[in-house]
Amino acid sequence: MAILVIAEHDNSTLKGATLNAVTAATQMGGDVHLLVAGANCGAVAEAGAAVAGINKLLVADNAAYEHQLAENLSKLVTEVAEDYSHVVAPATTTGKNFLPRVAALLDVAQISDITAVESENTFQRPIYAGNAIATVESLDPVKVITVRGTAFDAAAAEGGSATVETLDAVHDAGVSSFVGEEMAKSDRPELTAANVIISGGRGMGNGENFAMLEKIADKLGAAVGASRAAVDAGFVPNDMQVGQTGKIVAPELYIAVGISGAIQHLAGMKDSKIIVAINKDEEAPIFSVADYGLVADLFDAVPELEKLL
Amino acid sequence: MKVLVTVKRVIDYNVKVRVKSDNTDVDLANVKMALNPFCEIAVEEAVRLKEAGTADEVVVVSIGPKACQEQIRTALALGADRGIQIETEEAPESLGVAKLLAKVIEEEQPGLVIMGKQAIDSDNNQTGQMLAALTDMPQGTFASEVKIDGDNVNVTREVDGGLQTVALNMPAIVTTDLRLNEPRYASLPNIMKAKRKPLDVKSPADLGVELKAHTKLLKVTPPAERQAGIKVASVDELVEKLKNEAKVI
Numbered sequence: 257m258a259i260l261v262i263a264e265h266d267n268s269t270l271k272g273a274t275l276n277a278v279t280a281a282t283q284m285g286g287d288v289h290l291l292v293a294g295a296n297c298g299a300v301a302e303a304g305a306a307v308a309g310i311n312k313l314l315v316a317d318n319a320a321y322e323h324q325l326a327e328n329l330s331k332l333v334t335e336v337a338e339d340y341s342h343v344v345a346p347a348t349t350t351g352k353n354f355l356p357r358v359a360a361l362l363d364v365a366q367i368s369d370i371t372a373v374e375s376e377n378t379f380q381r382p383i384y385a386g387n388a389i390a391t392v393e394s395l396d397p398v399k400v401i402t403v404r405g406t407a408f409d410a411a412a413a414e415g416g417s418a419t420v421e422t423l424d425a426v427h428d429a430g431v432s433s434f435v436g437e438e439m440a441k442s443d444r445p446e447l448t449a450a451n452v453i454i455s456g457g458r459g460m461g462n463g464e465n466f467a468m469l470e471k472i473a474d475k476l477g478a479a480v481g482a483s484r485a486a487v488d489a490g491f492v493p494n495d496m497q498v499g500q501t502g503k504i505v506a507p508e509l510y511i512a513v514g515i516s517g518a519i520q521h522l523a524g525m526k527d528s529k530i531i532v533a534i535n536k537d538e539e540a541p542i543f544s545v546a547d548y549g550l551v552a553d554l555f556d557a558v559p560e561l562e563k564l565l
Numbered sequence: 566m567k568v569l570v571t572v573k574r575v576i577d578y579n580v581k582v583r584v585k586s587d588n589t590d591v592d593l594a595n596v597k598m599a600l601n602p603f604c605e606i607a608v609e610e611a612v613r614l615k616e617a618g619t620a621d622e623v624v625v626v627s628i629g630p631k632a633c634q635e636q637i638r639t640a641l642a643l644g645a646d647r648g649i650q651i652e653t654e655e656a657p658e659s660l661g662v663a664k665l666l667a668k669v670i671e672e673e674q675p676g677l678v679i680m681g682k683q684a685i686d687s688d689n690n691q692t693g694q695m696l697a698a699l700t701d702m703p704q705g706t707f708a709s710e711v712k713i714d715g716d717n718v719n720v721t722r723e724v725d726g727g728l729q730t731v732a733l734n735m736p737a738i739v740t741t742d743l744r745l746n747e748p749r750y751a752s753l754p755n756i757m758k759a760k761r762k763p764l765d766v767k768s769p770a771d772l773g774v775e776l777k778a779h780t781k782l783l784k785v786t787p788p789a790e791r792q793a794g795i796k797v798a799s800v801d802e803l804v805e806k807l808k809n810e811a812k813v814i
Binding site: 275291316323325326327330348349350352353354355356357358360361363364365366367368369378382383384385386387388389390391392393394395396407424429431432433434435436437438439440446448452476484487488493495498500502503508509526529530531532538543545547548549550551552557561564565 | 572576581582584591601616644658659663685688689690691693694695696697698699701702703704706707709717722723724725726727728729730731732733734737742743744758778779780781782783784785786787788791794795796797799800801803804807808811813814
């Protein structure tokens with residue numbers, strides 16, 4: 257039996273999270289097929305067919321799938337899933353939205369947010385905000401799984417030569433429609449894809465002070481993040497939030513500025529390779545996970561850091 | 566319109582959970598339990614719809630042992646009108662929960678169902694979506710704004726990279742994200758009043774649902790501990806370490 261991975265994309269580019277999910281899928285054993293469902297998504301299908309490790313690419317190109325509406329997409333995936341042992345999607349807001357619907361329609365469990373593949377039916381996943389790791393065995397004939405991207409390396413985007421099959425099935429449930437979206441625009445890398453992240457917390461005092469972090473980010477090619485406290489205080493928008501309920505990140509370097517280190521925040525960044533903490537409270541819990549801690553007033557230390565970079 | 570809200574009894578979010586020494590599960594003995602924070606936001610949203618005159622009744626459902634009546638009472642103190650407990654010995658898996666709730670929906674016929682996007686114990690983020698599939702309803706997950714407009718509900722969703730708004734035909738299912746609202750505190754008179762509000766107890770058999778295990782928990786282990794590193798004395802030293810020791814800049 258083969259493994260079906262559902263591609264994450266915006267109809268023009270294949271999102272990086274797909275490549276991490278493909279790596280997880282290859283560890284489950286068997287051929288890996290990739291489904292691209294979208295509208296006018298030919299470029300994505302082409303990119304998907306080139307991904308190393310993909311044997312077959314399925315493409316469903318129809319207006320019903322343009323915005324990845326869960327009601328429509330879940331019906332398509334459920335129909336396709338019949339021939340597969342595993343259905344896998346990245347644990348992004350898109351994957352988390354439609355895949356549980358697929359599981360319910362197939363009358364099976366979904367194993368969410370896996371961080372390791374132990375065998376074809378046994379997986380590890382964090383529970384309690386990452387304070388415990390559960391090893392879970394699936395008893396279902398079809399395993400429906402979302403994959404935490406930071407736990408798996410990305411598959412090579414080039415080198416594959418999948419055969420392409422077009423699906424004509426159109427599932428339009430007709431009960432939901434896309435109204436609009438407001439996407440943050442930034443020249444900096446996306447949080448979940450960045451090699452370096454600099455994040456600010458409540459200690460930043462206000463949103464304007466995040467400009468100090470942006471200057472450093474521009475020098476390091478970094479993304480700018482925030483703690484939930486900074487988002488709740490209205491300093492910065494919610495899509496910058498790193499933590500259990502925000503984005504889960506694992507960059508090479510994570511710089512936490514004015515962040516105390518609530519469990520909630522640590523759950524989102526503690527798998528980073530190197531963690532730096534700058535905080536004036538030397539008792540702050542963030543220092544217990546930091547490789548390098550600097551006890552200092554951020555309003556002195558951050559400008560100085562920028563000068564030295 | 567009737568609004569159905571679901572609530573789960575979970576470990577209090579301020580408590581750091583510990584893994585049992587035999588690695589069979591986490592240790593919940595004598596741990597403070599509370600209403601799941603996302604469920605609390607769901608209750609608040611439903612109560613606000615009632616206060617705005619959009620909803621005329623708020624029904625709250627919880628599934629679990631008798632102790633979960635405490636969380637139903639909390640929701641009633643926040644303003645829900647009546648409660649339903651589906652008594653089970655342990656919390657069923659998400660799919661089982663969705664099957665039980667689908668039967669409740671069949672009986673209650675709500676116009677809107679509001680649920681938390683995830684419970685902070687199992688962190689699955691799936692029950693609302695599964696329930697939507699089983700009842701063939703549209704879903705607005707990770708909601709930061711809910712606006713009812715005639716027979717439709719517009720839901721603004723927190724998605725990677727920003728916000729997305731979808732229009733759903735009602736009845737629909739909404740799952741809450743953190744910024745949807747700030748839940749109120751229950752007043753003492755309302756806590757007293759909640760004790761007299763109706764609370765029905767049903768069993769899965771009453772609803773005609775047979776619960777089945779789809780997964781097996783093999784073990785639970787603590788996460789790899791991260792060791793605290795060193796304190797540096799100055800920004801100079803920090804930059805030097807990052808360049809020459811960690812080699813990340």
